[in-house]
Amino acid sequence: MxxxxxxxxxxxxxxxxxxxxxxxxxxxxxxFSSFFxxxxxxxxxxxxxxxxxxxxxELGNYLVKITSIPQINVDIVVxxxxxxxxxxxxxxPKIIKSLLKxxxxxxxxxxxxxxxxxxxxxxxxxxHAEKDLVDKKTLADNQVxxxxxxxxxxxxxxxxxxxxxxxxxxxxxxxLNSIENLIRKYNxxxxxxxxxxxxxxxxxxxxxxxxxxxxxxEIDDTKLKMVLFLKRAKETLSESIQKIxxxxxxxxxxxxxxxxxxSFSSKIQKISSGDKYLKFRDMAKALIEKDESQExxxxxxxxxxxxxxxxxxxxxxx
Numbered sequence: 001m002x003x004x005x006x007x008x009x010x011x012x013x014x015x016x017x018x019x020x021x022x023x024x025x026x027x028x029x030x031x032f033s034s035f036f037x038x039x040x041x042x043x044x045x046x047x048x049x050x051x052x053x054x055x056x057x058e059l060g061n062y063l064v065k066i067t068s069i070p071q072i073n074v075d076i077v078v079x080x081x082x083x084x085x086x087x088x089x090x091x092x093p094k095i096i097k098s099l100l101k102x103x104x105x106x107x108x109x110x111x112x113x114x115x116x117x118x119x120x121x122x123x124x125x126x127x128h129a130e131k132d133l134v135d136k137k138t139l140a141d142n143q144v145x146x147x148x149x150x151x152x153x154x155x156x157x158x159x160x161x162x163x164x165x166x167x168x169x170x171x172x173x174x175x176l177n178s179i180e181n182l183i184r185k186y187n188x189x190x191x192x193x194x195x196x197x198x199x200x201x202x203x204x205x206x207x208x209x210x211x212x213x214x215x216x217x218e219i220d221d222t223k224l225k226m227v228l229f230l231k232r233a234k235e236t237l238s239e240s241i242q243k244i245x246x247x248x249x250x251x252x253x254x255x256x257x258x259x260x261x262x263s264f265s266s267k268i269q270k271i272s273s274g275d276k277y278l279k280f281r282d283m284a285k286a287l288i289e290k291d292e293s294q295e296x297x298x299x300x301x302x303x304x305x306x307x308x309x310x311x312x313x314x315x316x317x318x
Contacts, residue, residue, distance in 0.1 A: 001084060001135040002127055003062070005095075006043060006077040007116070010068060013048040015040065016109075017116040019123060022138040034193045034209045035143050039079070042150045047075050057153070058082070060145040067092050069099060072106035079139065087133050091126055098122045144202045151200040162199065169195045169204075182222065182271050186215045219271050223313055226267045230310045233260035237287075237305055249298050254287035261287070261305065272317045280316070 007017040018040075043064060046057065055066040059079075065088055067076045076095060080088045098119075099106075105115050128134055139146060157165070169192060176188045189212045196204035236256035244252045265280035286301045308316075 001081050001137050002088065002091075002130075002133045003079045003137070003139050004039075005079075005123060005127070006040070007099075007119075008044065008047045008075045008077060010047065010070075010073045010075050013044045015044065016074070016106075016113060017119055019120060021127060021134045022140075023136040034190075034197075034205070034212065035140060035147070038147065038150060038197055038205075039139070042153075043077050047077070056085075059149040060142065062139070062142075062146065062149075063088075065092070067096070069096055071100060072103055074099065074106060084133060087130050091130050091133070094126045095123055098126060143206060147197075147202050147205060148200075154200075157198065165195050165199050169199070180270065181273065182215055182219050183273050186212065186219065189215060222267050222271050226264055226313055226316075227310045229260045229264040229267065230308055233257050233264060233284075234306055234308065236260060237302060241302070248292075248295060249302065250290045250292050250295055257305070258284050258287045268316055276316060 001022075003020070003022045005019050005021075006015060008015055043066075046055070046064075046066060055064075057064040057066070061082055063080050063082050063085055065076075065078050065080065065085075068074075069076065076092060076099075078088055078092070101122075102119065105118070109115065172188050172192055172195070176185060176192070179185060179188075189208050192208045193205060193212065196202075196208060234257075237254060240252045240254050240257060241249070261280060261284035265277045265284060268277035268280060283301050283305055286298060290298060
């Protein structure tokens with residue numbers, strides 16, 4: 001099977017285009033994003049070392065094939081099963097021929113990677129035309145094997161470097177267990193993944209990769225709850241105002257609106273690194289701590305709450 005194809009700018013090692021043919025459904029790419037990032041980083045290092053006409057690099061039962069196209073300053077990289085090497089050798093010249101038909105987008109490139117989207121159709125057609133070259137497998141099924149193969153090809157760290165990384169890892173693990181903010185947790189876990197990679201610690205790498213996905217899921221769930229709490233706060237606030245009729249706003253019962261808006265602010269606190277949540281918490285408190293001398297201020301706060309837009313959550317986060 002052919003799993004992935006990448007196009008790198010030869011001199012800079014910059015990734016211009018990539019296409020996955022493996023099974024990355026049901027959130028697999030997000031779940032294994034750090035793993036694929038490690039593969040891309042490894043390949044980029046190889047490209048920057050200076051590719052020849054053809055390179056074959058073994059990663060366990062897989063093969064990384066790098067072919068240089070000097071006419072457009074591009075390296076094609078494919079990851080395949082070893083057993084499909086001959087099939088890859090058949091399609092690579094076809095891909096090169098197709099790329100050379102689009103020389104202008106490589107030669108005139110000004111930094112917008114979207115211009116390479118035009119290559120998706122021709123490349124996909126070439127690969128799918130080769131019988132049995134695309135399957136439902138994924139490199140992620142053999143993460144440990146691939147990681148160990150990548151790390152075996154990397155230089156060794158000094159004892160001092162290893163010591164410093166272990167100390168940083170232990171410090172970050174302590175921090176991870178002591179904080180509740182999901183954004184901070186997410187950033188710490190990403191750093192722990194990098195450190196585990198440098199230490200060639202596959203158990204920790206996989207552990208924190210899975211934890212990263214769990215935190216992301218929790219962040220997404222928190223945002224959904226933010227929408228629900230904000231909608232409910234506005235609905236209950238509108239219902240309370242309707243019940244007041246012509247009476248003073250001070251006489252309104254805003255307990256339900258308070259509860260939902262306060263919960264909204266708590267969710268912001270959970271996924272925001274700043275203190276914007278305090279603004280919404282103060283607005284919620286104003287609905288309960290009413291003062292007859294400040295009816296105009298209460299009116300302004302109520303208007304502001306009703307104008308909050310649940311479709312613009314990112315504006316309420318830092």
